[in-house]
Structure formats: structure tokens, C-alpha cells
Amino acid sequence: MKITYAELIRAPRAAIQALVADVEQHPRWLSSCSQAAWTSESRGVGAAFRQTTNGEAREGVVTIAEEGRAGFEIRSSQGQAQFGFDFDLEAVAADVTRLTFTMTIDLAAGGGAPAGCVAFFFKLMGNRFEESARRQLSESFASLKRLAEAG
Secondary structure (H helix, E strand, C coil), X not given: CEEEEEEEEXXXXXXXXXXXXCHHHHHHHCCCEEEEEECCCCCCCCCEEEEEECCEEEEEEEEECCCCCCEEEEEEEECCEEEEEEEEEEEXXXXXXXXXXXXXXXXXXXXXXXXXXHHHHHHHHCHHHHHHHHHHHHHHHHHHHHHHHHC
16 A cells, blocks of 8 residues: 655755654654654664554664655564655755655565454555545644744
8 A cells, every 4th residue: 555645845855854854753743653762873774763653662764765865764564564654855946845755555565464453454444544544644744844834
């Protein structure tokens, strides 16, 4: 499953990246996130974190995109399911940035059929999950936009 969301934000790319690349900033704008902390000393490529979203703790790894690309990726897993969160930041004017966010969910990334309650949830919920995720993304990115534009 893949969900994409785009938003124009009247703020410099660096200001937006500071809010989204640092997982400790996520509770400020990500409506589903109540806690987030780095669990590794490093930041950037390969940095590890723990985040509580929708009441569930998740471990993840941050992958900063290759040099020259304005963006980064966050990968996390829950059982066999893999979650990918890709942020692309494009400066479209001096202080205007287009944020394109793509969430990818791979239920069988660990090989075989998706297991347990995750598979049951997606089978049961189908389009309802996607509608809920889009609503949550809209709320979260409205908060991010307010924070970034307030400077």
C-alpha cells in the first residue's frame, strides 16, 4: 500500500527539514506520535530511534537520501510488516517549499504471508485504513505547516 501527500509550505527547506528529520521533533507536529527519541549516538544515515505512534512503540532507522537529493527516508518495522516514510523537499521559490510525503506499507517484507494482527487489520479495514491515514496526514501536515511558517 502506498499513500502520497503533497503540501506547499511558505518556509525555507532547511526549516522544514529541521522539523521532520529530527524524530524528537515529531510529537510537535505528527498527530499520531506521542513520544520519540534517538536510540543511537549518531544522526543521519543509519541512526536508530524509538517512537510511540498510535499507542504502539516502534523501532526505526533513518536513511538520509544520497547527496544532492533534498530529502530523506525513515524505515521502521512491526513484525513482518515494513513501513517506509519518504520525505522529499523541493524549494520552489526563495521561501516556499513543496513537501511530498510517501508512506509505503509492505505487509510481507519479512518473507511469506503477513502474520498476525497486522495482516488481519489490513484485510478487515481495507479502504478505511487508507481514508484514516489520509485524514491523519492532513492533520499532521497542517500542524507542520503552521510550525514551519511561524518560524
